[in-house]
Amino acid sequence: MSSPAPIEALVEELKAAFAAERKRGEALDYVSQSGESFQRLDAAVRGAVDRFLVAPGGGFAAAAPYLNFNDTHYTRNLVAENEDFELMVLCWGKGQGSRVHNHARSHGWVTALAGRVEETRYNNPRDGLHDYSAPTSPREGPAPPPALPGVLAATAPCPELQELGKVVGGPGALLYINDGIGLHAVRCADDTNLEEGAVTLHLYAPPVRRVFLYEPEEDRVVQRVPGLYSRGGVRCQ
C-alpha cells in the first residue's frame, strides 16, 4: 500500500491529535481547554507540521493545488476542515496583508511555506469579552459597515491599539496566537524571497466563523464572516 501524500498525512495526524483530546473530555478551544490539554495538542501540532515540512513532496511542494494569488487581496484556500479545526493555505501577493483582527475562541497556528511574512501583534481590547455583542466601552455604537462580502456589522469608535511587537519569519517558523495573547496583522514581508510574495499554512481550532477587523483609519471595527477563495483546490464562486 502506498503511503498518503504529505498533506493528507498531516490532516490525519491532526485529526488523531484532536480526537485524542476530545476523548479525554476536553473542550477544544482556547477559552475552555485545560492548560495540560493545550500543551499536548500544541506539541502534537508542532510535530505534525514539522514532519510535513520535511517530508519528500511536503511543505511548499504540497501546497501546489492551493496556490492562488489575486491582484488585490490575499487569498484563503481551504485544505481540510471538520468540527475541530480548519487547515488552509494563504497566498500573499507583494504588498498585501490582513487587517488587525482577532481569532474568536480559536487557537491559531501559522507557519510560512515559502517567502517571508511579517506579523505585528497588538493588545486585544476585547480580551475576556467572549460575548460578541458586549461593547468594549459605553461610547461604542453602530457604524456604517463597508460593502464587502461577509460583513455582518460595524461599530465605532475603533479602540486604541497598542503595538506589542513584530516578527518576520520564513519557512519553519511556527507562530501561535489566540485572543488572550492579542490581535495581529500579517503581511508579505518586504524582504520576501519568493517571486509571487509569500505562502503560509494556517490551522485554526475550532474553525473561525466570525472575526473583528480593526480599522483605526476608518475609526471602526467590522464584524465579518471570513471567506474562502478556494476549497479543496476548487475555486469558490
Ligand SMILES: N[C@@H](CS(=O)O)C(=O)O
Ligand atoms: N487570520 C487571517 C490570516 S492572518 O493574518 O493570520 C485569515 O485567516 O484570513
